[in-house]
Structures are given as C-alpha cells and as structure tokens.
Amino acid sequence: MKKLILLAIVMSLLTDTVFCSTIDVELPKTYQIVPVGENLWFKVNLALPTKQDIKLRYDILDVNNHLLESKSETVVVLQQTSHLAYVSLPENLTEGKYTLRVTPIISDLMSESRYAEVSFSVIDELNQAFHTIKSSLFDIFVEIPEDFRIVKPGGQLLASIKLINLGTSGRVDVFLDYVIINTQGKTILKKKETVAVETQANFVRMFTLSDNLDSGEYTLYAQLTYADGKYAAADHSFAIKEVGTTKEMNPLFLAIIILVALVILTFLGIKSKPIFERNRIKHKVDQIVNRRTKKE
C-alpha cells in the first residue's frame, strides 16, 4: 500500500514536472451555439516548461458527464502554443447544453489530473450565426509599411492586416495564424489570435523579433481560418539588417561624417593640385621640345 502511495506521489510529481503549466480552451462566440451535425471549432492554449509533443484528447460530454464523442491528436507545443482544433458533433445529438473537455495525455499509466472545459449549446436548426459562417467568403491582405520593411534584430515589425468578408454580412469569428519564416523556410515566429469580423476588419499587429536573428530577407505569412476549415492567406516580405539604417543614424553624427569627408577631399584636392600642375608642365615641355625636334 505504501508503495502504491509512493508511486502515485512520484507520478504526480513527474506529471507536474513534465506538465507543470497551464491549459485552457477558448470557444469563439460564434461557436457557442452550434447546430447539430456541424463542427465545433475551438482554440486550445498551452504553456509548457519545454518544447514537446503532446497528445490532446477532445471529449464531448452531456450534462451528466457521459462521453458522447471523442477525438485525439498530437500537437507540437513550443513552450507557449495556441492550437486550433475542431470536433464533429454527432448527428444524433439533441438540443441542449454540452461540455467540451480538452485533456492532455502524458502517459497511459498516469491519471489525467489536468484538463480544460468549456460549455456550449446544440440546436436543431442552422441559426443565423451559422448561416453567416457557412456563407462567408473571406479574403486577407497583409501590408508592412515602408518604414518597417527594414528592421533591426530585436526590433519590432508592424504589419497592417485587412480582412474582408465577401459573403453574407454578419459577425463571424475567424482564426488568424501569423508565421514569420526566413529564406530557408525556417520558422522564427508563430502567433495566433481570434478576431470577430462583420464585413471588414482593419488592424495593426506588432511582432517583436528575436535579437539573435541573422540579416536577410524574411516573410510574414498570415492565414485566416473560418467556417469549417475554409481559409485565406497573404504574405509580405521584409528585411532584417544588423547595422542601423540611415533613418536611425543620428543626424548630427551624419553631418559630422559629411564634414570630415569634405575636409579630407579638400585636403586631397589641395595636395594633388601641385602634382597635376607638374604633370601639365612636363607634358607641355615634351610637346614643345618634340615639335621643335621634328621641325629640325
């Protein structure tokens, strides 16, 4: 018995060590009331002490905590991650309140001590919100203003994002993924967010870049996911330069450099003038003597 208790304590400590962190689930407003048979879209936010692969289990429970539907998937978690997921609601669900539970599976042997839950409602018919979702057609535009197209490592990248719903107007919650990659395709930054859009949304986003990035060309990709997996994407390139740009150089310092350059050029000009003159005289004398010699 003592051994079993000891094992439980060790496992619990191990769980805490491996999974000493937080998990929560977000359900956008549009998906809080879902027609039967539709997909339930949600965002899982995870924070772990180290980068690791985590198996997540998504359970749909009724008011009596009976399991109605379950789905698992493995997710790569980079210390802090937002993961977009969905679960198909069974066709035979009745109208009422249900619970989505998200549980990280560390080991089959361990008890699942940590999970996140959120409630939602199921309705029989397609409501206005879902109708809007289904008939939405989004486009996305990404623009990096000229002043931000050259950034120092450790600097901030500003991007203007524009979302346009070309379909039926109405509020739709969309999921945005931002990724910055280098020319080799390596991901240097990832960010997710959920945004509510009626017909159009314009906003700016700041991305803080790591200060150990190499100089070079990079691309900001933005992907918009909505309405049961439909998506739109856009991108814009920028450059990272280690040396400060002319814009950032102190104007006084620049003026001093120009002044020093002018002084040096003037000095060189003065110094080189006698050389030019001597060469001119030499050339003239050569001409005179040669001409006279030819005549003779």
Place this chain on the structure above:
Amino acid sequence: MASILIITSVNNLQNEIIKEVKAFSTCIGIYVSLNKTQKSTEHMLSEKNINSNNMFFIDCVTTEKSRDDVLHIAPDQLDLLSSAIQEFIKDIKQQKFLIIDALSTLLIYNDENKVAKFVKQVTEYASKNDIQILAFSPETKGEELLNKIFNFFDEVQKR
C-alpha cells in the same frame, strides 16, 4: 660645365646677356625671361643678329600666349619653374645652356628664402646634368639674396 652668377648694373644688364648668349650660340639655350617678355627678348636678340631659333623660352612676365612653343609660368610658381627647367634639361638631348635674366626680379613675387631655395635646386640639377648656367642680377637689387646664393654658383663675376 660651370654655373656663373653675373652681377652687373641695370644699364649694362642687357649687353652682358647678349654677350653671353652670343658666346653660346652653337648650343641650345633655355632662356628664363624674368624682366622682359619672350617677344621683347627675341626682338632684342634679333637686333643684335643673334639667332633665337635654338632657344626655348620660359616667359615669366606675361601669360599672353603668342606662340605654342613658349612656356608661360607665373614668377610666384617657383616649384613649377624649377620643374619646367628640369624637364627642358631632360628632354633636350643636345648640348645646352641655361640662362636666367634678372634673378632679383623674383624677390618681387617671392620671399628671399624661397628664391634662394629655387636657385639652389636649379644649380644642383644643372650641375648634376653638366649644364652651363648663366644667371644675371642687377647689383642694386637684392643684396641680401645675393649674399645667400653666392655659394651655389661655381663663379661670381661683377661686371
């Protein structure tokens, strides 16, 4: 070949120049004209039946170009004047001599030490290349200068 400094009166200067140029009529001359234009100098020589066709003129009096084969150098450009003399000496292959009329005229445009330095450069170069130098100076002008440059010449003659 020697370097001679001839000190004479202002009135006698022209005659002494003519005398010496006549003596070197078989050689090619490099004439540095400091108190007359090249035109006036040529006229002076032709009046005395001296052929100036074997002369290369460096005119330090006027910048007006009358001929292509005359070099014009300002009298305050002693470095260029020295370079020009050296170039002529280098380029002229035949036997030649150098004549500088009225050395003291240079004092109008340059300080004594600069002129002394110029004279030293020219006499040294000419001596290295075995060239006869004839430098003239009116005795009433530039006594201090003359005291400085006496030693640069092989011979000083008072006429």
